[in-house]
Amino acid sequence: MxxxxxxxxxxxxNYQEDLTIESKSQVEEISKSIFSKEMSPEELLRYLVQHQSELLSLLQSESSNRIKVYKFKGAKTNKTLSVASSVATLLEDYQKEYNLTQRAIVETALAEFFLKYGYHDQLKLATT
Known part of the structure; x- marks a missing residue:
């Protein structure tokens, strides 16, 4: 999707339109307009201050996309899970799109689950 x-x-x-795609194209348009003509440093600063709220929202949306990956102690073991085909498809799509291993995605999901449901101390002991 x-x-x-x-x-x-x-x-x-549910799915919704990805507004960051539009904002990225807006950034490209702005950068082209800024750098296509000669601007003095004062003009550039004025322009940045004028568009400060838009720039801050872009920066915040980019940083919210970062994924915290947990490193667990111990040897790797195999674990077979039965999941719905839609979950398997989402996992595969996400893996390809964000260049993560399925193992990293599942471990991160489990770590977030443990944090949310009161297993914080045990999670701290199991991660590096």
């Missing part, structure tokens, strides 16, 4: 311009929204539990 990401390739078609949609992202998953947990709040509404």
């Amino acid at each position: 990401k390739s078609q311009g949609y992202i998953w929204n947990d709040e509404i539990e």
Whole structure:
């Protein structure tokens, strides 16, 4: 779905249009307009101050996309899980899109689950 311009929204539990794609194209347009003509440093600063709120929202949306990957202690073991085909498809799509291993995605999901449901101390002992 990401390739078609949609992202998953947990709040509404559905896909919605990816506004960061539009904002990235806006950034490219702005950068072309800024750098295509000669601007003095004062003009550039005025321009940046004028668009400060838009720039801050872009920076915040980019940083919210970062994924915390947990490193667990111990040897690797195999664990077979039965999941719905839709979950398997989401896992594979996400893995390819964000260049992560399925193991890293599942370990991160489990770590977040443990944090959310009161296993913080045990998680701390199991991670490096």
